[in-house]
Amino acid sequence: MSTLKRVQQWATFARIWHIYDATWQNPFKSAELLKKFLMGVHKPIYHPMNDCGDHVVIINSADIALPGDEWKKRAYFHHTGYPGGASWTLAWDLHRKDATMILKKAIYNSMDGNLQRRYTMQRLHIFPDANVPKHLLENVSNQIRQLRPVPKRLDKYNLEEVKTFPKLIDYPKDYIIR
Amino acid sequence: MVFTTAVNFVRSRGPDEFWRKRRIFKLAAHFVGRKRNCYSIAIRYVHRALRYATKGRILKKIDMRNLWQTRIVAGCMEHDIDYNVFRESLYRSDILLDRKTLANLAAWEPYTFKALTDIAKRRAIDDGLASINNQHEVDRIITKGSLVKT
Known part of the structure; x- marks a missing residue:
């Protein structure tokens, strides 16, 4: 095997580290996207028995955005195994306890339940904020595009920009905005 | 007996x-x-x-077909083109390759596969099939459709 072929082989099967910013992203839609990278479905060499999945580092998981009233309605079930040990935790409560849990469960549930799933999950690294350990961050070589762009909030614009923003009409002085 | x-x-x-x-x-x-x-x-x-x-x-035939499909979708994702647009564009360009061939090209001949996606993108732009990102990259390619138009 020539040197070129050998290096080509390494490059083909090397694990790539991706980073994904979860700020204001739907965790369930994101899970469908990220599981492809974790399982290696995004590579043309994919095969179910070919261990070609990549690592994914997710940052800012505390800032995910659930659609609709899912924060109040979505319940996560847990059973201790003892009689009467069932408990249902609402999404907002789970997120308060552990800000990485909703994303982790969303990705775990988006994959088929087979023997490979637990090992695939080990290649996932979730952080509630942007503080990623240096030894993980220096591996990262690709950023996954966010599903939806994060809009800039009105209170983040300075007063000058808000004043000079073009508008259609000025409200009359005596107009009451409800 | x-x-x-x-x-x-x-x-x-x-x-x-x-x-x-x-x-x-x-x-x-x-x-x-x-x-x-x-x-x-x-x-x-x-x-x-x-x-x-x-x-x-x-089942073997179905499984292989699904695997090829997965691989072609992965190849299309690398080159930023939708699978359905890719297949339709190839069909319109009279490039009649099946899933098995396309999957083999995506895995073993990535440059050939990229050439196919480029042709498909050009055709998709000419026929208005879908919006293609980075259109300037396929400016050098001419298909029969683009010759007729200009």
């Missing part, structure tokens, strides 16, 4: 018992336990195995 009664005629069927059983035992050779040694048990499991084999011949 002369059969004096119908009962004896029924009992004497097929080839010699040893060879008849041997044919079954050969098929059961890789089974585990009494399934491979005892005839009456072996025959049941051989029948079942043959039924599975019949189903498997169809």
Whole structure:
């Protein structure tokens, strides 16, 4: 095997580290996207028995955005195994306890339940904020595009920009905005 | 052989018992336990195995097709083009390649596959099939459709 072929082989099967910013992203839609990278479905060499999945580092998981009233309605079930040990935790409560849990469960549930799933999950690294350990961050070589762009909030614009923003009409002085 | 009664005629069927059983035992050779040694048990499991084999011949084709599909979708994702747009554009460009060929190209001949996606993108732009990102990258490619238009 020539040197070129050998290096080509390494490059083909090397694990790539991706980073994904979860700020204001739907965790369930994101899970469908990220599981492809974790399982290696995004590579043309994919095969179910070919261990070609990549690592994914997710940052800012505390800032995910659930659609609709899912924060109040979505319940996560847990059973201790003892009689009467069932408990249902609402999404907002789970997120308060552990800000990485909703994303982790969303990705775990988006994959088929087979023997490979637990090992695939080990290649996932979730952080509630942007503080990623240096030894993980220096591996990262690709950023996954966010599903939806994060809009800039009105209170983040300075007063000058808000004043000079073009508008259609000025409200009359005596107009009451409800 | 002369059969004096119908009962004896029924009992004497097929080839010699040893060879008849041997044919079954050969098929059961890789089974585990009494399934491979005892005839009456072996025959049941051989029948079942043959039924599975019949189903498997169809399932294998379906599985391979799904695998090729997954690989082509992955290749399309690398080059930022939708799978359906890619296939439709290739069809319109008279490039009639099947899933097996496209998957092999995506895995083993990535530059050839990129050329195919470029042609597909050009065709998609010319026919207005879908919005293609980075359109300037396929400016150098000319298809029959773009010649007619200009």
